Amino acid sequence: MSQEKRLILDWTKAHDVFPIEKHLSNETNNLISAKKSLLSGKGKSPEFTGWVNYVKEECPNILSSIKKTVDTISNHSDAVVIVGIGGSLLGTKAVYEALTHTYASINQESFHRKPILFWAGHHIALDELSELLDALDNYTPSIIVVSKSGGTTEPALAFRILKQYLEDRFGCDEASHRIFAITDPQDGTLLKIAKENNYPYFPIPKNVGGRYSVFTPVGLLPLAIAGINVTEFVAGAVQAFDDCTSEKNHSIETNPALCYAGIRNVLYANKYKIESLCTWTPKARGIAEWWKQLFGESDGKENTGIFPASANFTTDLHSLGQYFQDGERHLFATHIKIQDEYSLLKGSIKRKIKIPESNLKDGFEFLAGKDLSYVQNEAQQGTFLAHSDGKVPTLVWELPELNAWWLGYWMYVNMLACGIGGYARGINPFDQPGVEDYKNNMFALMGKPSYADKAAQIKSRLNTGNRLRSLGLTSK
Ligand code: PA5
Numbered sequence: 001m002s003q004e005k006r007l008i009l010d011w012t013k014a015h016d017v018f019p020i021e022k023h024l025s026n027e028t029n030n031l032i033s034a035k036k037s038l039l040s041g042k043g044k045s046p047e048f049t050g051w052v053n054y055v056k057e058e059c060p061n062i063l064s065s066i067k068k069t070v071d072t073i074s075n076h077s078d079a080v081v082i083v084g085i086g087g088s089l090l091g092t093k094a095v096y097e098a099l100t101h102t103y104a105s106i107n108q109e110s111f112h113r114k115p116i117l118f119w120a121g122h123h124i125a126l127d128e129l130s131e132l133l134d135a136l137d138n139y140t141p142s143i144i145v146v147s148k149s150g151g152t153t154e155p156a157l158a159f160r161i162l163k164q165y166l167e168d169r170f171g172c173d174e175a176s177h178r179i180f181a182i183t184d185p186q187d188g189t190l191l192k193i194a195k196e197n198n199y200p201y202f203p204i205p206k207n208v209g210g211r212y213s214v215f216t217p218v219g220l221l222p223l224a225i226a227g228i229n230v231t232e233f234v235a236g237a238v239q240a241f242d243d244c245t246s247e248k249n250h251s252i253e254t255n256p257a258l259c260y261a262g263i264r265n266v267l268y269a270n271k272y273k274i275e276s277l278c279t280w281t282p283k284a285r286g287i288a289e290w291w292k293q294l295f296g297e298s299d300g301k302e303n304t305g306i307f308p309a310s311a312n313f314t315t316d317l318h319s320l321g322q323y324f325q326d327g328e329r330h331l332f333a334t335h336i337k338i339q340d341e342y343s344l345l346k347g348s349i350k351r352k353i354k355i356p357e358s359n360l361k362d363g364f365e366f367l368a369g370k371d372l373s374y375v376q377n378e379a380q381q382g383t384f385l386a387h388s389d390g391k392v393p394t395l396v397w398e399l400p401e402l403n404a405w406w407l408g409y410w411m412y413v414n415m416l417a418c419g420i421g422g423y424a425r426g427i428n429p430f431d432q433p434g435v436e437d438y439k440n441n442m443f444a445l446m447g448k449p450s451y452a453d454k455a456a457q458i459k460s461r462l463n464t465g466n467r468l469r470s471l472g473l474t475s476k
Contacts, residue, residue, distance in 0.1 A: 008396075009396070011263055017388050027424070031261060031420060038052060039052060044430065049419070063220065081136070082118070087210025090290040091219045094287045096286070100226060102283060105135075121152075141166075180199060182218055185203035209430055212294075232405040236405035240408070244416050262424070272306075273306060274309055278310070278333050281338070285310075296308045298422055332395070334396075335380070335394065337380055337396055337397065353372045355367045355372060384396060
């Protein structure tokens with residue numbers, strides 16, 4: 001009989017450091033009412049809680065509506081540049097990096113056979129963008145530009161540059177068949193551009209904010225093109241919806257979203273101000289980036305909130321490990337452990353690596369014949385124990401496998417936990433007023449017409465006061 005597979009949130013090694021259980025039971029009623037507010041649309045910004053039911057109600061339609069475009073793009077492109085920033089990109093990148101061959105671009109024929117995804121519009125750095133343009137010369141690419149507002153500077157500029165690239169290379173007519181948009185279905189500049197140029201476009205629903213949008217076309221279209229099993233990805237999320245939103249399941253023991261939200265709030269209220277999501281494969285770095293945006297933009301309100309950080313182990317045990325063990329005690333760690341580790345990407349066989357016998361005499365003979373994942377497991381157990389001994393509350397998510405279904409399940413649980421935990425703490429997890437401040441300054445400084453009044457004031461603030469600088473002695 002096959003073993004039952006479940007998502008586990010193990011908080012034993014957090015409780016060993018701080019008596020969470022007692023605090024958590026005091027929090028339970030507050031968490032349950034936060035959950036009810038989220039589900040009934042009675043909390044703050046209910047107009048942005050459409051993602052809660054979307055996985056169940058809308059995803060099946062979306063999966064069939066994207067099918068034709070997936071085929072079209074897969075037939076005429078061997079690469080697709082996803083142009084977007086924040087929630088318009090991070091979820092897609094996370095799932096893509098976790099579930100496709102890391103070296104697909106080196107040997108697409110044998111490692112991937114599907115269009116490779118590249119990323120743009122998530123920075124304004126000319127070096128990386130120029131190098132992307134160089135790389136694209138080796139492919140026959142398309143572009144998917146993703147922006148809910150349709151007016152975000154970084155993707156707007158990258159899109160201009162990439163559109164020009166396609167037009168120079170393929171001519172205007174063919175270029176226009178290689179451009180696709182994902183945006184607000186009713187308003188915005190990108191929608192207008194898509195309509196005027198006959199670019200096929202897909203909706204980001206009005207009631208779904210960027211960081212909660214991975215199960216909309218934002219994530220589903222590019223991931224399907226890249227050959228990820230998006231039906232499974234959605235199925236995992238739907239199961240998490242059924243498990244965690246049910247009226248009958250208000251128990252911390254059986255509702256990981258409620259439990260995680262509660263533990264985070266308890267630890268935060270007790271001086272643990274930084275949470276590090278610790279992943280154990282370089283392929284999961286993108287997952288941590290998605291998670292940081294989800295919690296950072298949702299939680300960081302009214303001068304409060306956990307600072308979400310990340311570490312990738314065992315790599316970072318050789319850098320941040322010292323701080324985890326011995327630095328200031330204001331940190332807790334949330335690990336993602338994959339129970340059954342394998343690589344599936346060359347063929348469909350679950351590939352493991354055995355440590356070979358060797359004549360090296362390097363002191364590691366005792367490991368010969370063991371799976372590498374055995375070593376990983378022992379490293380994890382050793383780290384959880386050492387860090388909790390060092391007074392770092394240590395939570396462990398255990399995912400049975402790193403596949404589309406379990407990623408869908410885990411990501412949706414985290415979205416729920418973020419919404420519930422935010423409401424329970426009394427903040428609004430669905431707005432992001434803070435990110436406007438840098439944009440206002442930037443627009444004024446760049447001379448955006450409607451910001452002319454502010455420009456002079458900002459420039460004078462930048463130029464007043466003493467220059468406090470330290471200069472290297474050598475000039476070249
Ligand atoms: O979560 C959010 O709302 C933000 O991170 C946005 O996704 C990000 O700012 C990009 O915005 P847009 O999709 O409007 O370009």
